[in-house]
Amino acid sequence: MSIDVHEIKQAIKDKGHHWEAEENHMTALDETTRKKMHGAIPPADAKADPTADEAVDATTLPSSIDWRKNNGNYVTYVKYQGACGSCVGFSATAVFESMIAIEHELPVSQLDNSSHMLIDLSVADAFFCSNHGANCNGWWPKDYFSANHTRGVVQENLFPFADAFPGGNIKPTHEVKITCDSVPHRAESAFTYTNVHTVNSINAAKAHLAKVGPLAANLKLYTDIFSYKSGIYKHTKGQYDGLHCVCIVGYNDNNGDGYWICKNSWGSKWGMQGFFNIGYGQCDMEGYPMFGMSGTTLPPVVYRNHLVGSENHALQKGEALVSNNGHYQLIYQKDGNLVLSKTADKTQLWASKTTDKASDKVVMQADGNLVMYEGATQVWASNTAGHPNAYLTIQMDGEAIIYHEETPVWSTKQS
Missing domain, CATH: 3.90.70.10 (Cysteine proteinases)
Structure with a gap:
């Protein structure tokens, strides 16, 4: 009908x-x-x-x-x-x-x-x-x-x-x-x-x-x-x-x-x-x-879609970025290594090579620099300062890129 x-x-x-x-x-x-x-x-x-139900006072x-x-x-x-x-x-x-x-x-x-x-x-x-x-x-x-x-x-x-x-x-x-x-x-x-x-x-x-x-x-x-x-x-x-x-x-x-x-x-x-x-x-x-x-709990790997410098977004150990198609992830491992890999079989595509270095987070700073810190000490950086409001994202082709005003200023393929 x-x-x-x-x-x-x-x-x-x-x-x-x-x-x-x-x-x-x-x-x-x-x-x-x-x-x-x-x-x-x-x-x-x-x-x-x-x-x-327990009685609720409507007032x-x-x-x-x-x-x-x-x-x-x-x-x-x-x-x-x-x-x-x-x-x-x-x-x-x-x-x-x-x-x-x-x-x-x-x-x-x-x-x-x-x-x-x-x-x-x-x-x-x-x-x-x-x-x-x-x-x-x-x-x-x-x-x-x-x-x-x-x-x-x-x-x-x-x-x-x-x-x-x-x-x-x-x-x-x-x-x-x-x-x-x-x-x-x-x-x-x-x-x-x-x-x-x-x-x-x-x-x-x-x-x-x-x-x-x-x-x-x-x-x-x-x-x-x-x-x-x-x-x-x-x-x-x-x-x-x-x-x-x-x-x-x-x-x-x-x-x-x-x-x-x-x-x-x-x-x-x-x-x-x-x-x-x-x-x-x-x-x-x-x-x-x-x-x-x-009582919701986040998974061991917390998937974000990008890190925004203007908001000082950070990855803690065990957290990751993931591409929109879910095929690639950039995970900050608990051993201190930042690793880009395939989601399905964990094939490694790039790494920061910072295993066992003392660090507790990776921050996308407001100045455009992606930095790994232990306290206030830099352990690793993308060296892209001078690009305010830049952001890091994982593309669906498996490349991690920092963009500033839609222009790439750093990528895993070039570093």
Whole structure:
């Protein structure tokens, strides 16, 4: 059944609701494909039990919270699940990414979605390679958090979501076999967490959002939401389409017309750049438990995408830069050697030859010089001072380069 956006607009007007509808890539989908754009599957005992939570004094809660602008942005970019019932994977992974940013004080830049660390986790690894299995048959957020609790999740560039599908076409049918890549040295690159939280009441959810971070939540989808453009969504017109999981990144009591602020997995061209507001009490959203997590731990190798001189970014021992395709890394080894190598088999391409020299960090200085220090003493340097605001990056061809105003001033191939 097609979605008549004109009828939805008229119904919004007739009922006096405060949201806008539009034709978009979601309303253009046929019904079969559209039903693959959700995939939350609740267990028999899934309904929320508000009495299970400790009582929360509502008067102590802030009237609003938004982790996109809470002394910085702690919400990563919106992703696209395609025609695969993986919304639980995307929403729970979004919670995980935000908690890494929050707990390790790594706000995401509003300009380029970069925290200078790749807080971009692999939904494919979490969804297809855990005990869920390599399929698009849906899941439940509690099961996601249980399954990935100890195994952790690696970065997106080590197993991109599209790579799980032949030809990168995220439109699985019963004839398509999803593949689960084996990530080399997985234990060295997996982010983990220690605590899983279940929230059953509205005030407990607000308290968690205000004091801890985002939550994975489920809502009943009605066909009008596919046409959402902006405003506070309230179910207005359309039939039930299935259960969907999203990431709640905040809330706003809005003087009595309160709403949850949600991050979806239908791409940035849907809604408000991939986000939407939904009124309290809508679509049975509070009728199911919400799930969160905390106690995130960084992997032994912390992968960043570049070091920026103007911010005096540094690599501590065991930390590394990685190319955007994940094939190359520049790691500051615990023996004091700075080594460029292939990620898969650790083939060495370049080294600073500073093994066993006393040093504790490598700093990209504001003057453009990449320097290895022990205390205040230089142990090694790229000798590129005089290039303020330079930055170091690892290219996808395996070369490490320091750029100043887009001009290379140092590289591993020339040193």
